[in-house]
Amino acid sequence: MDAATPGLLAPDVLDRADVRAALAEHDFAAAFNLFKKWGGLSQNRIASACRLTPGKVSTIISGSQRVTSFDVVCRxxxxxxxxxxxxxLAPRPWEGTPTAPHPPEAPGVRPDADEIPWRPDATVDLATHLTRSDLVMDRRALSPAPSPARPSPAPPSSTASKGGSSRRPPSPGGAGRGVSAYAR
Known part of the structure; x- marks a missing residue:
C-alpha cells in the first residue's frame, strides 16, 4: 500500500477522542471495539487487515490477551x-515523506546528548534492531579480573598432628554406619 491507497477506517473515526485515547494507551481491546462500532468493521475484517487470526482478535477484544509485541502493533x-x-510510532512508510527530513550525520561524530532532540523515528529504528545480547547484562564486565593465582604451601595435615587417625566423627543422629548406639 502506498500513501494514495485509502485505509479501512474513515478519517473521522481516527479523529474521535475515544479512539485516539485507546490508541495512545495501546488499548487495542477498546480500539477494536470502537472500530467495530464507528468504522463498521467486523472482527474478521480487522484480523485479515492486520494479519492476525480471528481468534486472536477475539481474545484481544475480550481482554483476555493484550498486544505487547512491537511487530503486532506495527501490523x-x-x-x-x-x-x-x-x-x-515513527511515521509509517505509507504515510509519505516526513515534512522535515533530517540531514545525514557524519560517521563517527556524535554530538553531545543534550544537543540532540528526541526523535520517535530514531528511537523506533534503534529498538527494531535490538538483539537479545543487547538486552542481557554482561556481569563479567562488572566484576574485577581475578589476580593470577600463586601456589600456596599446603597447610599442615590435621591427622599428622593427632596421631594419624583417619576415623570419621560420628554422625549427629547415630553412632556410625549401621551400628546402633546400644551396640557400642
Whole structure:
C-alpha cells in the first residue's frame, strides 16, 4: 500500500477522542471495539487487515490477551492505516515523506546528548534492531579480573598432628554406619 491507497477506517473515526485515547494507551481491546462500532468493521475484517487470526482478535477484544509485541502493533498500524503518531510510532512508510527530513550525520561524530532532540523515528529504528545480547547484562564486565593465582604451601595435615587417625566423627543422629548406639 502506498500513501494514495485509502485505509479501512474513515478519517473521522481516527479523529474521535475515544479512539485516539485507546490508541495512545495501546488499548487495542477498546480500539477494536470502537472500530467495530464507528468504522463498521467486523472482527474478521480487522484480523485479515492486520494479519492476525480471528481468534486472536477475539481474545484481544475480550481482554483476555493484550498486544505487547512491537511487530503486532506495527501490523495493526499498517493494516488499518493508523498513522504512527497515534500509536507512538515513527511515521509509517505509507504515510509519505516526513515534512522535515533530517540531514545525514557524519560517521563517527556524535554530538553531545543534550544537543540532540528526541526523535520517535530514531528511537523506533534503534529498538527494531535490538538483539537479545543487547538486552542481557554482561556481569563479567562488572566484576574485577581475578589476580593470577600463586601456589600456596599446603597447610599442615590435621591427622599428622593427632596421631594419624583417619576415623570419621560420628554422625549427629547415630553412632556410625549401621551400628546402633546400644551396640557400642
Amino acid at each position: 495493526i498500524a499498517d493494516g488499518l492505516r493508523i498513522p504512527g503518531c497515534l500509536l507512538g
